[in-house]
Amino acid sequence: MAVLFSRPQSLTDTPFRYCPGCHHGLAHRLVAEALDELNLREKAVGIASVGCSVYTNEFFNCDTQQAAHGRAPAVATAVKRARPECFVFTYQGDGDLASIGMAETIHAAARGENISIIFINNACYGMTGGQMAPTTLPEQKTTTSPLGREAAREGNPVDMMKLLDALEGPAYLSRVVLTSPGKQAAAKKSILRAFRAQMKGLGFSLVEILSACPSNWRMTPVEALHYVDEVMAKYYPPGEVRVAKEVLEG
C-alpha cells in the first residue's frame, strides 16, 4: 500500500484540542509539512504564544519555548541570536501579535530579525471568548462589539500586512487562506518561501493565515469556512505582499 496522505513527522501524535472546525489544525499541518520538506525538524525551535496557540508545544514535534503574551518575536530574536544555527519560528494569533505584542512584532520586523512568523488571524480573541481584536472586521459582531464594529465607536481594524510593508526589514510577507486544497497549496508555498528566507539569512519573514473561529463567530464550521472566503478575504486580500528577490533564487 502506498500512503497518499498521512500525518507529517513534525507533528506529535497528540490529538488537537481545538474546537471542531478550527483552522489551527490545518495551519499546524502545513507548518509541519514545511518543516519536514526542508528537513528542519531537528534544528527547529518553535516559539508558542498566548491564546489557543499556547498548545503548540504539545503538537509540534520539535523544541518549543513558550513566550509571555505578545513577546514571541522578542524570545525568537534571543534564540536566533544565541543559536544562529537553529531554525526559529513563532506561531502567534492576532490578539497576541497585533495587540499586546504589536511593539515586539513591529520592531523585530524593522530590525529585519532573521526569524519566521506564522500569524493566525481569526479576527477575534479565540481563547478568552471571542472579544474584539485589533483585526476584527468592520461590522463584525463580537462579545465586546455586540452591535458590530463601527469605526466611530470601536475604531478601525489593523491590517498587519500594510503596516509591515511600510518597513525596510521584512524579506518576505504573504497572506493566505486554507479553505480549499488549491488555496492550501498556495499557503504551503508561502510558508516554504518564508522558511527559506530565514535559511538564506535574508531577514524577517511572516505569513498571515486567515483562519476560521467557528465557536466565537457563532457559526457552523462550514459557514465559518465560507465566511473566510466571502467576507474576511475581501477585507484582507490574500497574496504575497513582499518577496525579496533573493528568496526566489536557487
Next chain:
Amino acid sequence: MVEIDTERCKGCGLCVEACPRKILALSTEFNKAGHHPAVLLDPDRCIYCLACARLCPDLAITISKEAETV
C-alpha cells in the same frame, strides 16, 4: 483506502463539504467525545483527490492506495 479515525474526528463536517463526489457524511452514532464522526458511504466511488484529508483540521483521515494502481 480512506481510513477515518472516528475518535479523533470532531464531526465538523469540512470533509463532507470538501468531497467532490459527496460520498462522505456524518454518522448518526456518537464517538467517545460525543461527536458524530464522518463516515465514508461509498468507497468504490472515491477518486483519491485527498480533498477530505486536506480539509480535516484534526488529521483524522489517512489515505492509501494499492501500490500498483497509483
